[in-house]
Amino acid sequence: MADKKLKITLVKSTIGAVPKNRATVESMGLRKIGKSIILPDNAATRGQIRQVRHLIKVEEVEV
Structure with a gap:
């Protein structure tokens, strides 16, 4: 059985965001609007x- 994954796309700018939220988005690997990443569906990613x-x-x- 295949593991579940989540495709996450940045749709809004982080310019006016709280610094903690900006750091979270960058730690997920998202740098530019419209870029997507695929991460595992686990508790850390959900948080x-x-x-x-x-x-x-x-x-x-599904991957």
Whole structure:
């Protein structure tokens, strides 16, 4: 059975964001608007998503 992954896309700028949120987005590997990354679906990733949910778009993908 394949592991679940999450495709995360940065849709809003981090310019006016709280520094903690900006650091979270950058630690996820997102640098530019429109860029996407695929991360594993685990508790740590879900926590990061919850913190910056207003800046990103999340989709589930099967890999």
